[in-house]
Amino acid sequence: MKNLIDKAFYTHNLSYEELIYLIKDEQFNEYLYSKADETRKIFVGDEIHLRGLIEFSNICKNNCQYCGLQKNNHKIDRYKMSIDEIYQTAKQAVIMGYKTIVLQSGESEVYSVDELCKIIRKIKLLNVAITLSIGEKNSDEYKELKEAGADRFLLRIETTSPKLYKALHPSMSLSKRMACLHYLKKIGFETGTGNLIGLPNQTDESIANDILFFKELDADMVGLGPFIPHNDTPLGNYKGGTFEKALKVMAITRLLMPNINIPATTAMETLNPNGRIIALQSGANVVMPNVNETKYRSKYEIYPNKICINDNPDKCRNCIEAKIKSIGRTISQTKGFRLHK
Ligand code: 5AD
C-alpha cells in the first residue's frame, strides 16, 4: 500500500484498480495525508487562497435528493438578494482583503443572464476574480457570463455513477452535466468540480471513477465533502458520509492532480470542529469563508449544522486568518489562479 501511495506521489497516476485498492485501505491514512501535504507544498506552496463566498439566493428549481435547498422543501424561507445588495456584500469582502468573490445560488432563472452579467461587470471593477456557482445554463448563456468577466465556474458532478446520478437528480442528466463541464473548460473558465462522499448506495468503485473523471476533465479545482443528511429531504434518514473518507478522497485527488486548487470545505468542518485545518494539512490550499450578512445564513441550509450560521463576515475572516497562522501558513495576496507547473 505504501508503494501505491509512493507511486501516486511520483507519477500522479493510478489505474482504476489501484484507486479502488487505495480508497478501501484503512491502514495507511496518515502516510497518505502526509504525502498529499508534501505534494501540496511542492506544487502550490504554503499560501492559502481565501475566496469570499456570497450565497446570493436559495431559490432552486431542482430536486437534488440530498440537498436542503431543493424545490420540494417548503420549510425554508426563500430569498434573493438584490443586485445592489450583492454588490455591497462583494465590496465589503474586497475591503476585508478577499481577492476572489464566489457568487453561489440555487439553480433558477430568477435573475436573468443580463442581470447576472451586470453584477459581474460591476464587481470586476473592484479588481477581483469572480467565480460563479449557479448551476446549469445553456452554452450561449455560459459564453455571455464569461464575456462579462467571470473567471471561474464551479459545478460539482456530485457522482459519475449513471445509476446513482439518476436516482439522486430527478429530471437532470449526467451526460448534460458532463457536457456543461467540458464546455465551461473549452470557453476558458477555470473549471471546478467535485463530488459527495458517502451518498446512499455509493460504492468505492464509483468514487474511483469520480476521481478519474476529475483527471480526464483536467479540472482546475476540485471541492468535495461528506454527504450530510438533511431532515427535510427524502434522504433525511440515511446514514451520511464520514469526515475521514472525504479527507481520504481529497488527499488522493491532490496526489493525482498536484497543481490544482483544492478547498478545505465547509461540510468537512461541519463533521469535525478542526476539519478545515486538518484538510489544509492533507492536501487542500483554499478556504471559502462566508461573507454574507448573518440574516441570510440560516436560510442557506444545504445540510444541517452548517458552520458560521450565527457569525458575520468579520468574525469569519478573523477566525480563519487566526487558524491559518496557527499552522504556519500564509494568506495569499494574489487572485490565486491555478499554477501550471
Ligand atoms: N450534504 C453535503 N453536501 C451537500 N451538497 C448539497 N447537499 C448536501 C448535503 N446534504 C453540496 C453539493 C453541492 C454543493 C453546493 O453542496 O455537492 O454541489
Ligand code: FES
Ligand atoms: Fe466563520 Fe470561523 S469561519 S466563525
